[in-house]
Amino acid sequence: MSGPGVRRSTWAALRARRRALGRLAAWSAVEALPALLGGVLVARAVDRGFLAGEFRTGLAWLAGLAAAVLVGAAATGQVYRSLGAVVEPFRDELAARVVRGALHDATRAGGRADSATVARLTHQVEVVRDTFGGLLLVVRGFLFTAGAALLGLLALAPPLAGAVAAPLVVGLAVFGASLPAMVAHQRAQVTAGERLGRSAASALAGHRDVVACGAQERVVSDVDRRVTAQADAERTLARMAALRSLSLGVGGWLPVAVLVLAAPWLVRQGLSAGAVLGALVYVTTGLQPALHAVVQGVGGGGLRYAVTLGRILRTSPPPGPALPPPSTPPSRPAAAPPSRPAAVPAGPSPAAAGPAPWAAAVGDPPAVALRGLTFRYGPHARPVLADLTLTVAAGDHLAVVGPSGAGKSTLAALVAGLASPESGTVHLAGVPVDGTPPEALARLRVLVPQEAYVRTGSVGDNLRYLHADADDATVLAAVRTLGAGPLVARLGGLDAELDPAALSAGERQLVAAVRAYLAPAPLVILDEATCHLDPTLEATVEHAFARRGGTLVVIAHRISSATRARRVLVFDGDRPLVGSHDDLLTRSTTYRELVGHWEDVTPPDRVPLGRP
Numbered sequence: 001m002s003g004p005g006v007r008r009s010t011w012a013a014l015r016a017r018r019r020a021l022g023r024l025a026a027w028s029a030v031e032a033l034p035a036l037l038g039g040v041l042v043a044r045a046v047d048r049g050f051l052a053g054e055f056r057t058g059l060a061w062l063a064g065l066a067a068a069v070l071v072g073a074a075a076t077g078q079v080y081r082s083l084g085a086v087v088e089p090f091r092d093e094l095a096a097r098v099v100r101g102a103l104h105d106a107t108r109a110g111g112r113a114d115s116a117t118v119a120r121l122t123h124q125v126e127v128v129r130d131t132f133g134g135l136l137l138v139v140r141g142f143l144f145t146a147g148a149a150l151l152g153l154l155a156l157a158p159p160l161a162g163a164v165a166a167p168l169v170v171g172l173a174v175f176g177a178s179l180p181a182m183v184a185h186q187r188a189q190v191t192a193g194e195r196l197g198r199s200a201a202s203a204l205a206g207h208r209d210v211v212a213c214g215a216q217e218r219v220v221s222d223v224d225r226r227v228t229a230q231a232d233a234e235r236t237l238a239r240m241a242a243l244r245s246l247s248l249g250v251g252g253w254l255p256v257a258v259l260v261l262a263a264p265w266l267v268r269q270g271l272s273a274g275a276v277l278g279a280l281v282y283v284t285t286g287l288q289p290a291l292h293a294v295v296q297g298v299g300g301g302g303l304r305y306a307v308t309l310g311r312i313l314r315t316s317p318p319p320g321p322a323l324p325p326p327s328t329p330p331s332r333p334a335a336a337p338p339s340r341p342a343a344v345p346a347g348p349s350p351a352a353a354g355p356a357p358w359a360a361a362v363g364d365p366p367a368v369a370l371r372g373l374t375f376r377y378g379p380h381a382r383p384v385l386a387d388l389t390l391t392v393a394a395g396d397h398l399a400v401v402g403p404s405g406a407g408k409s410t411l412a413a414l415v416a417g418l419a420s421p422e423s424g425t426v427h428l429a430g431v432p433v434d435g436t437p438p439e440a441l442a443r444l445r446v447l448v449p450q451e452a453y454v455r456t457g458s459v460g461d462n463l464r465y466l467h468a469d470a471d472d473a474t475v476l477a478a479v480r481t482l483g484a485g486p487l488v489a490r491l492g493g494l495d496a497e498l499d500p501a502a503l504s505a506g507e508r509q510l511v512a513a514v515r516a517y518l519a520p521a522p523l524v525i526l527d528e529a530t531c532h533l534d535p536t537l538e539a540t541v542e543h544a545f546a547r548r549g550g551t552l553v554v555i556a557h558r559i560s561s562a563t564r565a566r567r568v569l570v571f572d573g574d575r576p577l578v579g580s581h582d583d584l585l586t587r588s589t590t591y592r593e594l595v596g597h598w599e600d601v602t603p604p605d606r607v608p609l610g611r612p
């Protein structure tokens with residue numbers, strides 16, 4: 001019902017469990033006993049019992065039917081047991097395949113363990129297990145129940161068996177013919193859903209970055225396109241469901257209509273009233289429910305089975321050696337291979353990568369001036385910042401540190417103009433943030449939050465988002481300066497298409513850092529924007545921003561960020577303190593504690609900066 005891989009895999013799973021399948025078939029045959037005998041027993045009960053005035057005889061025939069139902073019910077329990085013996089080993093095989101694939105990716109050179117992918121795949125394995133079990137159940141149920149009902153009908157009234165079987169076959173043919181299209185639409189619907197999920201999740205995770213970049217319209221239109229595509233796919237699938245109703249109508253209801261309409265004629269031909277009733281029992285309690293179950297089961301769970309198994313087979317390698325030979329070349333599991341040889345060309349040294357069109361001059365207004373700033377998240381909440389006054393001179397490099405929840409990110413948001421204070425003012429380069437339109441604010445500051453937003457599109461599009469006119473040489477110089485050369489080369493260069501889901505959190509941060517570096521804004525605010533980078537790359541990025549010119553405010557994630565800064569602001573209780581690293585070590589208990597804690601985690605980096 002889908003690609004050859006799915007068919008092959010399904011047949012292999014069935015062939016490997018022939019004995020369990022044999023048991024399943026045997027119990028299914030017993031389970032179908034009421035379907036086989038129901039019509040005949042009802043016909044006998046009516047003709048020889050109730051219509052003949054023999055009430056007890058009628059009841060005796062019905063008791064026979066009750067016994068058949070009891071035997072069938074007992075067999076149902078065994079059916080489920082046999083089903084488990086077919087389905088569970090198949091599930092185990094798939095789970096082993098998924099885990100083997102993840103190990104393969106994690107252990108080859110340059111690979112990394114991707115637990116999210118394993119979690120998604122193992123969830124898919126459970127979907128396949130459930131739908132495979134459901135599919136087996138309804139298909140064998142249909143074969144045995146419909147077969148038994150037709151046999152019973154043949155024994156009861158041979159001409160009627162043909163009249164009932166013909167529409168049944170037509171209904172099945174309609175359903176079978178529509179299956180390939182249904183599979184294709186189901187696949188399209190799943191893909192559209194996944195794309196929408198990825199797009200919405202990355203927009204949500206990076207919403208601060210989106211707002212800081214002023215990219216709301218673009219992101220909304222991106223997500224909107226995905227929503228429309230998903231809705232279209234759902235509508236098409238719903239239209240396809242109408243075909244299911246058609247096949248059910250033809251195969252399940254037409255035989256009932258035929259029987260009811262032909263009843264007077266059948267009776268005139270000598271068929272007893274009991275036989276007509278028995279035939280109706282075969283159709284309404286045997287054929288019709290079996291057809292309904294198989295059409296709904298195959299059209300619903302069966303399609304999910306085909307599509308989900310297809311995905312697992314594509315994303316996990318076939319069984320083979322558990323680990324690759326040591327000579328396997330380095331590669332990354334989640335990223336697409338470069339579309340062309342994509343080395344970032346060597347260029348001028350990092351220091352020459354276009355710094356400081358806004359080098360600070362004496363008399364410049366302060367880069368940041370906060371006066372009496374008070375902010376709280378709700379009218380009755382404790383203020384996060386109370387009456388804060390702070391000046392950051394143009395060209396300064398300030399690190400902001402403090403315990404978790406102290407208000408560092410809130411301060412960053414207020415400075416960037418993403419939040420409005422309850423009282424007090426924020427000026428950037430002498431311009432009041434309050435009332436300044438977003439485009440004008442974007443020319444004054446750039447904020448890089450922890451969760452970076454990367455959109456689908458080319459690598460270059462992403463890097464140029466805040467400076468659309470930057471030529472390739474400028475962009476590549478920035479890439480080199482921030483240590484992003486290997487990443488851009490691996491992605492395939494500036495023109496390569498970028499799949500945001502294939503980037504790690506650190507790689508997204510690196511893209512956002514280059515984008516901010518290129519932004520034509522003199523003030524850069526890094527709000528734990530490098531927390532997913534390793535300490536060396538983090539140092540490279542911070543050094544690059546420090547040499548870029550303009551003013552740098554870093555919400556520090558490690559002690560090294562504080563020791564690199566010229567001044568440090570520490571949230572010490574309710575009273576923020578500003579000073580140099582050495583100064584604060586003597587003045588602030590909180591700072592000493594933070595430094596002690598950080599030094600336990602990573603050694604300080606005291607590489608001097610090349611600032612003017």
Ligand SMILES: Nc1ncnc2c1ncn2[C@@H]1O[C@H](COP(=O)(O)OP(=O)(O)OP(=O)(O)O)[C@@H](O)[C@H]1O
Binds near residue numbers: 404407410
């Ligand atoms: N949107 C919000 N609504 C309500 N309270 C919030 C909101 N954002 C932050 N807070 C609260 O404001 C306080 C300051 O939060 P903030 O994120 O600025 O701290 P932080 O110093 O940056 O913390 P961390 O180092 O953990 O990121 C915390 O108590 C936090 O719970």
